[in-house]
Amino acid sequence: MxxxxxxxxxxxxxxxxxxxxxxxxxxxxxxxxxxxxxxxxxxxxxxxxxxxxxxxxxxxxxxxxxxxxxxxxxxxxxxxxxxxxxxxxxxxxxxxxxxxxxxxxxxxxxxxxxxxxxxxxxxxxxxxxxxxxxxxxxxxxxxxxxxxxxxxxxxxxxxxxxxxxxxxxxxxxxxxxxxxxxxxDSPGFITSRLIYVLCNEAINMKMEGIASIEDIDTACKLAFNFPMGPLELSDLVGLDIFNNIGDYLNNEFGDKYKPSFLLKKMVRNKQLGRKSRKGFYDY
Ligand SMILES: NC(=O)c1ccc[n+]([C@@H]2O[C@H](COP(=O)([O-])OP(=O)(O)OC[C@H]3O[C@@H](n4cnc5c(N)ncnc54)[C@H](O)[C@@H]3O)[C@@H](O)[C@H]2O)c1
The missing domain is CATH 3.40.50.720 (NAD(P)-binding Rossmann-like Domain)
Incomplete structure (x- = not known):
């Protein structure tokens, strides 16, 4: 056709x-x-x-x-x-x-x-x-x-x-x-599943205080040649979107995909990233 x-x-x-x-x-x-x-x-x-x-x-x-x-x-x-x-x-x-x-x-x-x-x-x-x-x-x-x-x-x-x-x-x-x-067919396909895991783990690292927001992003950009760090990217995509993807993957696949407590807290506080002008960075 x-x-x-x-x-x-x-x-x-x-x-x-x-x-x-x-x-x-x-x-x-x-x-x-x-x-x-x-x-x-x-x-x-x-x-x-x-x-x-x-x-x-x-x-x-x-x-x-x-x-x-x-x-x-x-x-x-x-x-x-x-x-x-x-x-x-x-x-x-x-x-x-x-x-x-x-x-x-x-x-x-x-x-x-x-x-x-x-x-x-x-x-x-x-x-x-x-x-x-x-x-x-x-x-x-x-x-x-x-x-x-x-x-x-x-x-x-x-x-x-x-x-x-x-x-x-x-x-x-x-x-x-x-x-x-x-x-x-599989929830999150290739790209959403992988990028969610990366960004969620970066958010966990920020919560654990192992490095600053800027250093987590800089490390990924320079080590992996990423154009953008995972926290910057989370702000761009929208923290609410990542939270929804995490809830969905967690529901489908289990605890491995549980959204970070910090991610949930920021969404509750309406810190959604660029769209709310406040996320890991201010806009
Ligand atoms: N934003 C992204 O980066 C991105 C990337 C790839 C895929 N997606 C997917 O694409 C879809 C749309 O995302 P988006 O970011 O464009 O959302 P959006 O909120 O910008 O746009 C959704 C649009 O759909 C309209 N709409 C809602 N219900 C409707 C209906 N019954 N009939 C006609 N129009 C209706 C809304 O008025 C709105 O304009 C989602 O499934 C999303 O997961 C988004």
């Missing part, structure tokens, strides 16, 4: 970037969110991003940018947005119940050949699909932030994902000029 038109549900940090990279690659994209206000803001952000990062650097002409913007169509009603698409990519909040309900709805309203993908960064694809009838067409396509720049896609095969669905999703992802790694 050839994919020509794509629907992206959720126009937040990820959905907006995913819609943009898909539009840049010549597809028509229907982008959905809950209100016209949200969509108007997203539209402005996408226009600004194209101008600043592409047109200003002569990567696209003004005419090409306009063509890309014209590839993106904005909707508040999912039923209208999935009309005549071959692929739906979900990028709503990281909440198992919300995702299960949305996929069951998509499964009931989309024609049988339409592939349904989740951009979840840690939740099991098999569980997300569990309330849907046609689970063979449900797959994980995990983009990274910013989706227009980051080269990797984690492709996740749920227990019931068919080989055909996986292959179409792989070809589509490669067509976006991304490098694809394939994973048998």
């Amino acid at each position: 050839e994919i020509k038109n794509v629907c992206v549900i959720g126009a937040g940090v990820m959905g907006a970037g995913v819609a943009q990279i898909i539009a840049i690659n010549g597809y028509s994209v229907n982008l959905v969110d809950l209100s016209v206000e949200i969509l108007n803001n997203v539209k402005k952000k996408i226009e600004m991003n194209l101008e600043q990062h592409y047109v200003a650097h002569n990567k696209f002409s003004q005419e090409e940018a306009i063509e890309i913007l014209n590839n993106i169509h904005y909707y508040t009603k999912i039923e209208e947005a999935v009309n005549d698409v071959q692929l739906v990519i979900e990028a709503i909040y990281e909440d198992m119940n919300l995702k299960q309900v949305l996929f069951a709805k998509l499964d009931s309203i989309c024609e049988k050949h339409v592939i349904l993908a989740s951009n979840t960064s840690s939740l099991s694809i098999t569980d997300i699909a569990s309330k849907s009838k046609n689970q063979d067409r449900i797959v994980g396509i995990h983009f990274f932030n910013p989706a227009t720049v980051m080269k990797l896609i984690e492709l996740i095969k749920g227990d019931n994902t068919s080989a055909e669905t996986l292959e179409i999703a792989r070809e589509f992802s490669r067509g976006l000029k991304k490098t694809v790694v394939t994973i048998n």
Whole structure:
């Protein structure tokens, strides 16, 4: 099956970037969110991003940018947005119940050949699909932030994902000029599971007082050639996000993944990192 038109549900940090990279690659994209206000803001952000990062650097002409913007169509009603698409990519909040309900709805309203993908960064694809009838067409396509720049896609095969669905999703992802790694469904996949463990352990080290925040970050940057230290990265991703991933992995795999007491305490105190302007560093 050839994919020509794509629907992206959720126009937040990820959905907006995913819609943009898909539009840049010549597809028509229907982008959905809950209100016209949200969509108007997203539209402005996408226009600004194209101008600043592409047109200003002569990567696209003004005419090409306009063509890309014209590839993106904005909707508040999912039923209208999935009309005549071959692929739906979900990028709503990281909440198992919300995702299960949305996929069951998509499964009931989309024609049988339409592939349904989740951009979840840690939740099991098999569980997300569990309330849907046609689970063979449900797959994980995990983009990274910013989706227009980051080269990797984690492709996740749920227990019931068919080989055909996986292959179409792989070809589509490669067509976006991304490098694809394939994973048998497992909470946290490769990247979220590993990065959570690293950052959580760095937070434990800070709690134990074995070194300063700056020295923990500097050690990792220089020893491992990381562009960013784990505490800096925790602030960037959001401490609440890491705490949720930790709770989920702990629940699925056991105590090895228990979130650090300091992580929990900072989330309770609304110290969430960059988004609250206070985390391990001040912003
Ligand atoms: N932020 C990241 O770095 C990152 C990276 C990779 C994957 N992800 C995953 O991508 C997903 C989205 O994350 P995000 O950071 O973009 O979140 P976000 O909060 O920025 O955006 C979510 C958007 O979904 C919309 N939404 C919620 N319910 C909806 C519904 N029923 N219908 C339509 N729109 C709805 C919200 O209004 C919001 O605009 C999550 O599953 C997250 O785990 C996030």
